[in-house]
Amino acid sequence: MEPGTSHVGRASDGNPFVGPRPIQQGETLYGRETEVRDLYNQLQARRIVVLHSPSGAGKSSLVHAGLIPRLKAAGFDVWKPIRVNLDPHDLGAPEQTNRFLLSAIVSLEDELPPDRHQSPAALARVDFLEYVESRPRRRSRADRPVVLLFDQFEEILTAAPREAEARQEFFAALGRALDTGKYWALFILREDYLGALAPYRDHIPTQMANTFRLDLLGLQGAAEVAVRLAEQGGRSFPAVDQLVRDLSAVKVQQPDGSFVTEQGLHVEPVQLQVVCRRLWAAMPEDDRSIDPGDIQQYGDVSRSLASYYADAVLKVAGGDRTIERSVREWVGEKLIVAGIRSQVRQEAGRSAGLDNRIVLQLLDSYLVRSEQRAGGTWFELSHDRLVDPVQEDNQQWEQANLHPLQVQARLWENGRRDRGLLLGAETLPEAVRWAKEHRGLVTEGEREFLAASREQRAKDLAARRRLVVLATVAVVVAMVVAALGVAALAAEEETMAAKEEAIRQLHVAVRAEAEAVRAGAEAVKAKAEAVEQRDAARLATMIASVGELLATGQHGLASMVIVEVPRPENVPRWREFASSTNSRPLPKFVLGRADRVNSAVWSPTANAS
Numbered sequence: 001m002e003p004g005t006s007h008v009g010r011a012s013d014g015n016p017f018v019g020p021r022p023i024q025q026g027e028t029l030y031g032r033e034t035e036v037r038d039l040y041n042q043l044q045a046r047r048i049v050v051l052h053s054p055s056g057a058g059k060s061s062l063v064h065a066g067l068i069p070r071l072k073a074a075g076f077d078v079w080k081p082i083r084v085n086l087d088p089h090d091l092g093a094p095e096q097t098n099r100f101l102l103s104a105i106v107s108l109e110d111e112l113p114p115d116r117h118q119s120p121a122a123l124a125r126v127d128f129l130e131y132v133e134s135r136p137r138r139r140s141r142a143d144r145p146v147v148l149l150f151d152q153f154e155e156i157l158t159a160a161p162r163e164a165e166a167r168q169e170f171f172a173a174l175g176r177a178l179d180t181g182k183y184w185a186l187f188i189l190r191e192d193y194l195g196a197l198a199p200y201r202d203h204i205p206t207q208m209a210n211t212f213r214l215d216l217l218g219l220q221g222a223a224e225v226a227v228r229l230a231e232q233g234g235r236s237f238p239a240v241d242q243l244v245r246d247l248s249a250v251k252v253q254q255p256d257g258s259f260v261t262e263q264g265l266h267v268e269p270v271q272l273q274v275v276c277r278r279l280w281a282a283m284p285e286d287d288r289s290i291d292p293g294d295i296q297q298y299g300d301v302s303r304s305l306a307s308y309y310a311d312a313v314l315k316v317a318g319g320d321r322t323i324e325r326s327v328r329e330w331v332g333e334k335l336i337v338a339g340i341r342s343q344v345r346q347e348a349g350r351s352a353g354l355d356n357r358i359v360l361q362l363l364d365s366y367l368v369r370s371e372q373r374a375g376g377t378w379f380e381l382s383h384d385r386l387v388d389p390v391q392e393d394n395q396q397w398e399q400a401n402l403h404p405l406q407v408q409a410r411l412w413e414n415g416r417r418d419r420g421l422l423l424g425a426e427t428l429p430e431a432v433r434w435a436k437e438h439r440g441l442v443t444e445g446e447r448e449f450l451a452a453s454r455e456q457r458a459k460d461l462a463a464r465r466r467l468v469v470l471a472t473v474a475v476v477v478a479m480v481v482a483a484l485g486v487a488a489l490a491a492e493e494e495t496m497a498a499k500e501e502a503i504r505q506l507h508v509a510v511r512a513e514a515e516a517v518r519a520g521a522e523a524v525k526a527k528a529e530a531v532e533q534r535d536a537a538r539l540a541t542m543i544a545s546v547g548e549l550l551a552t553g554q555h556g557l558a559s560m561v562i563v564e565v566p567r568p569e570n571v572p573r574w575r576e577f578a579s580s581t582n583s584r585p586l587p588k589f590v591l592g593r594a595d596r597v598n599s600a601v602w603s604p605t606a607n608a609s
Helices: 033-046 059-073 099-109 128-134 164-178 195-203 219-232 240-248 269-282 292-298 301-317 321-333 356-364 384-401 404-414 428-437 444-551 555-562 574-582
Strands: 048-053 146-150 183-190 211-213 249-253 259-263 368-373 376-381
Touching: 033 048, 033 059, 033 183, 033 211, 048 059, 059 146, 059 183, 099 128, 099 164, 128 164, 164 183, 164 195, 219 240, 219 269, 240 249, 240 269, 240 292, 240 301, 240 384, 249 384, 269 292, 269 301, 301 321, 301 356, 301 384, 321 356, 321 384, 356 368, 376 384, 404 428, 404 444, 428 444, 444 555, 444 574, 555 574
Parallel strands: 048 183, 048 211, 146 183
Antiparallel strands: 249 259, 368 376
């Protein structure tokens, strides 16, 4: 049997769809006739070609089931595909052995009969050109041109990233062999590593300038694969367009930031095989036509992809539930963000918390693909169509396998550690007990969650104790206040009584003062009346005196009295007395003075002075 062929094929279980594995030699490759022809023509004419494609596009299927049979039919001697990923230490090779050259030679050596094998230690001393020139060949192929197939050639970059000098040595040795013109070479690798080969191209004839890109299956090619394989198994497939539309669906972002699902231009070959294989296995054997109802009932794309995802994760985890959980969380939280595909950058040892060895297994299962961008390698889900199935299957798995403590811890972590999401008094004891019994299943984050819940519980208890103390103090204070309130009320009543008495006395004092003021006013009035009576008496006396003086002829004295009368306008007869006084001549006096007299005064006695 030729290497890479399968006598079992698809017929072993009656299912024509192979599922997630590549299509092998001896199995029919549908939907890629054009690509096989074009790749064959380019390799035949250019001799050295680089085949690159996105992860999961079907490079291995194209080469093994399409290209190799055509090369053999054309007379080429196709040697077993070469891998460069072996570790010399695992093979018992001497120190300083070039791992890439030894891996390539050991790959070719494995195709020989066991009795012709050389030990790795012996092969480590052989130059690559020397080996391919001396390698035993079948007589029927001795004169045929040799085709060297370097499969998964990105391993030259990933197997030992720091061994740049060994890579240079490998490409130099390979270049010497290809320079002979005796060998054809096809380098097969994921296209995200294509640019990283630049430092080594000068060692290879043609500088690896001839490239062939294999794209994902087009819609027409995908429909052809499904229909032809179904016919091979004895069924028709009238609902194929419905299935292809569903598998090609992609999420497209709109100008407003939202996403809508639209039909894409390509289908992942692996997903097509997975969905169709599960659909075929679920249908009744006597149902010979795959109709829309069959797809809805037996071949729901989301359920099929979810099952495929679950199987792949279980295989990667090797039955370890802790690893399975880590893988599911990595895919569901790192590769899917806000319901759409996201990317994770490859880092040393672990990428976004997941061991890179596990990531590589996910790559091999075609759940994840890698992309070279911005000087680094980025991982993402292989297709938009996996997003919803992955999320739904993760949710179901968590419900079936995670303890409520673990679910709540993740909610707490995703909720920015909001203390409102911590465990309460009812659930904390049982969670602590479960964590002690299942230490191996509890993550560091969950231990932090439990510690935070315990701390919060202690704070709550302390707060409650403080509330009890405060409530007790409040009751005591209330009782004291009540007692004091009674005394205060009595004192207040006494104070009010004293205030009322003071006010009453104030009113009495005010009334007394008012009485005093009134008495004073009456006294003043009486005094004024007495003065007035006195003045009236005096006035009457003065007027009487004037009358008597006038009657006795003492007009001078009468005039002197009359002028002293106050407010004469109010005195009856004043005008009469004044006129009578002024009508009499003044008495004559002879002054015995010879000089000038400026003034004179008369006395009531008529004696001048």
